[in-house]
Structure formats: structure tokens, C-alpha cells
Amino acid sequence: MATWANLSLQDSASPLMEQLTFFHDHALLILIMITTLVSYLMATLFFNSNIHRYLLEGQTIEVIWTILPAVTLIFIALPSLRLLYLLDEVSSPAVTLKTIGHQWYWSYEFSDFDSIEFDSYMTPYSEMSEGGFRLLDVDNRAVLPMNAQIRVLVTAADVLHSWTVPALGVKVDGTPGRLNQTSFLLNRPGVYYGQCSEICGANHSFMPIVIESVPTHNFIKWLSSMSSA
Numbered sequence: 001m002a003t004w005a006n007l008s009l010q011d012s013a014s015p016l017m018e019q020l021t022f023f024h025d026h027a028l029l030i031l032i033m034i035t036t037l038v039s040y041l042m043a044t045l046f047f048n049s050n051i052h053r054y055l056l057e058g059q060t061i062e063v064i065w066t067i068l069p070a071v072t073l074i075f076i077a078l079p080s081l082r083l084l085y086l087l088d089e090v091s092s093p094a095v096t097l098k099t100i101g102h103q104w105y106w107s108y109e110f111s112d113f114d115s116i117e118f119d120s121y122m123t124p125y126s127e128m129s130e131g132g133f134r135l136l137d138v139d140n141r142a143v144l145p146m147n148a149q150i151r152v153l154v155t156a157a158d159v160l161h162s163w164t165v166p167a168l169g170v171k172v173d174g175t176p177g178r179l180n181q182t183s184f185l186l187n188r189p190g191v192y193y194g195q196c197s198e199i200c201g202a203n204h205s206f207m208p209i210v211i212e213s214v215p216t217h218n219f220i221k222w223l224s225s226m227s228s229a
Helices: 015-047 049-055 059-088 216-228
Strands: 095-102 105-110 116-120 142-145 149-156 161-165 170-174 180-185 190-196 208-214
Touching (some): 095 161, 095 170, 142 216, 149 161, 170 180
Antiparallel strands (some): 161 170, 161 190, 190 208
16 A cells, blocks of 8 residues: 555556556656756757757758657557557456445445445544554455456446556546446455545545455355355
8 A cells, every 4th residue: 555655656466557567667767768868968058069060950960859759659659559458458357346436435246246235435533443544444345356357347326436446557437327347357465445536526535445355265255244244
């Protein structure tokens, strides 16, 4: 989970987030190289007036500073397009989770398992147990199995919402009357926090998301307990 001391992205918990982190570092390296080169050229022009004569009517330098940005854009565009296709790909999901945004809480449906449904409200600070996270913990977590392809269907019951979990690299808009979908794979156990990322009203800041990644046998036990509840 992110803290105030973190300067970078959260540690990834899915292959998609790993790829997003790699692309972020790749693009950042290119930006550093461009900034360094431009800063050097500007400093050279400022302190060395004799170099100006090489830039006037210089077709060679114009060809160079036209081709270099084009090549740079290719090195950014190709990994970006590849990642966009990966983010939209949904292949043979093992579990489908339907998420419905309300003002101001989330409700979840596991329609593959005897229609397990529950609401997930933020835990008030007065009812929070020791070690809980203020404004992030909920009364009912969405438990999902690790090392299994998860499909998430997202919609909303009233206004626009956005189901976002940074550690999973997931951000899907919840639109009333429409189903949006995404998928991810949890590659390690843990508890991952998110929040609604669409300004949806007065209590927009108080509808957190909590995903708990567990081994498959623990997930089956959780399903049995929810079915009997």
C-alpha cells in the first residue's frame, strides 16, 4: 500500500501492473535523455555564440532534429500500443466479479457461485480495529483467488464511478446502464486497496475498495462461508 514516503509507483501484484511499471521506467528514461540533450544544447548556445553560424541555413542539422523526434516517438509508441492490447485482452477467466458503484459504496456479485452478493462499506473510524487503515478499510472485502485469471464487470447504479486498484494496474469506469470489463491475475497473496477515481458526489472520498488475494483453497472456504451465511 502507498504511504506518504513513497515517491514511485506501488509494488505490483499483477503481471499487467509489472508491464505498466516497466513502460513507466522506459518512458521516464527517454524523457531524461531528451531533457539532458536539450539542456546541453541550450547551455552551449547561451555560452558559445560562435555555434550560431552552424545553425543558420543548416540543412543537415534540420534533418537531424526532424528524424530524431520521429525515431523517439516510435520507441514510445510501439511498447504503448502493445500494452494497450494486453490491458484489453480477456482470455478464459476462472472467476467473474461484478462490481456495482453506488453513492457511496460498492456492491459485489459472484454470479458463478450461487449468486453470492454483498455490499462493501467503508469502516467508520470509531469501529476500526487496531492496525486498520483509516478511510481505506471496508466491512466486507472482495476475496479473490491468486494465480487465476479474474474478469471484472463494472457498472454503476446512479452516477459515474471508477473502480481503481493501483497495485493491480486496474482502473475501469462504472457507467449507469453499461457494463465495462477488465481482467487481471493476482500473482501474490495480500490485501490491496483502491478508491473510486471518479468525482461522484459529496462522499466520493469515502467509498474505498479492498481486494484480498488468497490461495485457491482459502477462496473455496470463503465461498462456502458466504453461501451458508
